[in-house]
Amino acid sequence: MTVKDLAYAPTLDADQHPTLYHYCSTSTFLSIIQRKCLWLSDVNTMNDFGEVHWAYDRFIEAANAVLDQVGRDFVELVDEVISTSRLRLLPMLCAFSTDGDVLSQWRAYADDGSGVAIGFDAKKVGTLSIRIAPIEYSREKQVEHFRTWLLAAHEVHTDVPEKEKKKFLFEMGTFFSMDMAFYKNPAFSEEKEVRILRALDARVNDQGQWTLTDNGGSGERVSKKKLPVHFRAARNGGVVSYIELPLSGLGAEAITEIVVGPKSSNSGNEISMALNAAGFRNVRISAVHCHI
Incomplete structure (x- = not known):
């Protein structure tokens, strides 16, 4: 069993959910x-301000449940590795939904219904140099995932040669801390969220300053290149880091549908013209059924 085998790594069934919808304003569209390109932003700026801590709390629940089986020393060791990994790796995320007509999504992300939901081909998105997975909302399943993971990790760690334990623990902590980005509070289950994730290296340089670096990936040829890190101002006066993930390698049919928001003044003709001018082909334009 490898470190990757231990990772939760939920998989998206693209046959069941062939279209992933990204809700946004017309200007963002x-x-x-x-x-x-898509913007992938710092996980700490997501809509659920408690989500960074939510998954960790479920880990603590699972750890307490298996404490007698794996021992306090192992749990504390894993906890330390996770904490270190979360300092050294910053998940950058972009959110989608498997549903193109969700009232809360229109209100929160699409300019209060005046924007659109961009329907991307799920299989094409899955080829990008990212990690993609649906969000797990069930608290019980989250705890069970962590419980099973801890038991398996303890078993593997016991068999790892002493000189390789440090490397094993570091790799394990990296995957584990990334997995936490795919757990959310069940209060957000209506969103039916799917996320794409790419991790940046966070380091302190010789001058004691924090730096963020993208090291590239191993997926689709254009998106796997090392990407520059950008920064923008947040509404609350903060600074948000983000990367621009290129979509040009996905071809002219990466977008399959545009759902026009319930408060949009667009008839669909303008959107169709904009898509054609940008080089996208065979895109269906549809209207929503919910009302704001």
């Missing part, structure tokens, strides 16, 4: 199709 135009930026995406014209620049042919």
Whole structure:
């Protein structure tokens, strides 16, 4: 069993959910199709301000449940490794939904219903140099995943040669800390969220300053290249880090549908013209059924 085998790594069934919808304002939609990229932003800026801590709390629940089986020393060791990994790796995320007409999504992400939901081909998105997975909302399943993972990790760790334990623990902590980004509070289950994730290296340089670096990936040829890290101002006056993930390698049919928001003044013709001008083909334009 390898470190990757121990990772939760939920998988998206693209046959069951062939379209992934990204809710956004009209201006963001135009930026995406014209620049042919998606913004992946710091996990700490997501809509659920407690989500960074939610998964960790479920880990603690699971750890307490298996404490007698794996021992306090192992749990504390794993806890330390996870904490170190979360300092050294910063998950950058972009959110989608498997549903193109969700009232809360329109209100929160699509300019209160005046924007659109961009429907991407799920299989094509899955080829990008990212990690993609549906969100697990069930608290019981989250705890059970962590419980099973801890038991398996303890068994493997016991058999790892002493000189390789440090490397094993570091790799394990890296995957484990990334897995935590795919757990959310069940209060958000209506969103039916699917996330794409790419991790940046966070380091302190010789001058004692924090730096963020993208090291590239191993997926689709364009998106796997090392990407520059950008920063933008947040509404609350903060600074948000993000990367622009290129979509140009996915071809002219990466977008399959545009759902026009319930408060949008667009008839669909303008959107169709913008898509064609940007080089996207065979995109279906549809209207929503919910009302705001």
